Amino acid sequence: MAPAIRHDSDEAEAQFDRLVQNAMPSGNAKEGDRIVVVDNQPAYVEIKQCTKSSRETGTINQVRAIKCIPLVVWAKARNCWFVIPPDELVRIALEKGRGQHTEISFESMNLSLRRGDAVWPQFRCTDEELNDRIVAAVRRGRKKEHLAALMKNLKDDLFVLNQKYKAKVREALQG
DSSP states (O other): OOOOGGGTTHHHHHHHHHHSTTOEEOSOTTTOSEEEEETTEEEEEEEEEEOOOTTSOOEEEEEOGGGOSOEEEEEGGGTEEEEEOHHHHHHHHHHSSSOSSSSOTTTSEEEEHHHHHHHOGGGEEOHHHHHHHHHHHHHHHHTTHHHHHHHHHHHHHHHHHHHHHHHHHHHHHHO
């Protein structure tokens, strides 16, 4: 049996912990996989792993721009990392017609690393560069507070909408 999807990035997380200063498990996967300290403030990051070679597509699933945190992808077969700042993830989600398993791309989307090789060479880095790239991505995200606020508002609105329609469906099922 295949491992649960929540364990797909265990190896990447171990590599990340080895390479990134002050990295620690978040204890709250809904917020992010790891916490790093940047400028004496904690910051969440999301970690994913891609095992496909550069000749293969290499799709990263369940990317959540709505969290507005950096995405770190260990592309093991390519011997590199991608560190994508939160504002870039929001921009990518904006360009998508719909999300992955949802109508709302900010909530969940997939990314192709083939696109990453072509479109994001500035986000590609080596093991030695990873720590500095994480710091830069966190700082870049902090400069875009308005995007984080928008994503929080969206998340809050989705919660309210979900509750509203659950009540309507319960009522419809009873009637």
